Amino acid sequence: MNIDFQILGSDTEGRGQMDVMLVAVKKDVINDYTNVIKEAGLNPVVIDVDSFALENMMEINYPVTPGENLAMVNIGASITSISVILGGLTIFTRSIPMGGNQFTEEIQRQLNISFKEAEEMKTGKKPESESESLGGAIESISTNLTFEVKRSLDFFLGGSQGSYVNKIYISGGSSKVAGLQNLMQEKTSIPVEVINPFKNVETNPKHFDPDKLKEMAPYFGVAVGLATRRFADR
Ligand SMILES: Nc1ncnc2c1ncn2[C@@H]1O[C@H](COP(=O)(O)OP(=O)(O)OP(=O)(O)O)[C@@H](O)[C@H]1O
Numbered sequence: 001m002n003i004d005f006q007i008l009g010s011d012t013e014g015r016g017q018m019d020v021m022l023v024a025v026k027k028d029v030i031n032d033y034t035n036v037i038k039e040a041g042l043n044p045v046v047i048d049v050d051s052f053a054l055e056n057m058m059e060i061n062y063p064v065t066p067g068e069n070l071a072m073v074n075i076g077a078s079i080t081s082i083s084v085i086l087g088g089l090t091i092f093t094r095s096i097p098m099g100g101n102q103f104t105e106e107i108q109r110q111l112n113i114s115f116k117e118a119e120e121m122k123t124g125k126k127p128e129s130e131s132e133s134l135g136g137a138i139e140s141i142s143t144n145l146t147f148e149v150k151r152s153l154d155f156f157l158g159g160s161q162g163s164y165v166n167k168i169y170i171s172g173g174s175s176k177v178a179g180l181q182n183l184m185q186e187k188t189s190i191p192v193e194v195i196n197p198f199k200n201v202e203t204n205p206k207h208f209d210p211d212k213l214k215e216m217a218p219y220f221g222v223a224v225g226l227a228t229r230r231f232a233d234r
């Protein structure tokens with residue numbers, strides 16, 4: 001294991017105790033990631049946890065209001081990670097093994113097509129030929145995913161007296177699934193917004209087409225958070 005920690009608060013009550021955040025990751029996992037980066041000819045200098053990277057991304061783009069609780073739901077291809085940020089600090093995280101692949105697999109199963117074709121349909125690259133089944137498949141997985149998110153939030157809220165979540169920010173490629181944002185908002189009764197990690201990031205329109213950047217923004221939550229880090233910072 002690689003282990004790292006950060007002291008979160010100093011001992012204000014003279015009890016000789018303090019809050020410490022501890023992160024432990026299997027060396028194998030770290031090696032897999034660093035090898036990919038090295039093979040691409042790059043030199044990794046900082047390793048971070050995706051939910052912390054998202055928290056840093058939020059910090060530069062969405063200033064926190066004291067006492068405001070946010071939930072971040074990062075919906076990738078195989079994993080959805082949920083974290084609750086209370087007054088700027090992550091106090092709860094959970095990962096569920098669900099994501100974009102489930103949508104694609106369900107479309108694939110219902111329409112009896114290849115994964116590749118299903119993926120193209122899901123992302124709107126292929127004109128919808130059987131839009132009813134497509135919509136049905138997307139809705140059923142969206143409902144399952146939303147249910148899992150709601151269960152996690154209820155679990156957190158149940159164990160933490162008087163807490164509530166004011167807003168859910170969704171990110172990751174699968175936050176772009178058609179109708180997911182509205183469905184999640186409806187089923188959780190909490191406002192749901194798709195994050196824009198470039199909200200407060202200055203970009204040069206000569207180098208980055210603003211429309212393209214807007215379209216791709218949800219993919220870059222973790223990446224922008226990582227980009228806020230520097231070698232040997234804390
Ligand atoms: N326009 C779109 N509509 C629906 N789904 C999309 C769209 N664009 C990308 N996706 C899906 O988003 C997923 C990839 O998102 P992302 O890049 O956040 O995942 P990842 O970080 O690679 O995965 P993980 O975090 O699970 O390891 C894929 O399942 C892809 O099909």
Ligand SMILES: [Mg+2]
Nearest residue numbers: 076077172222
């Ligand atoms: Mg991801």
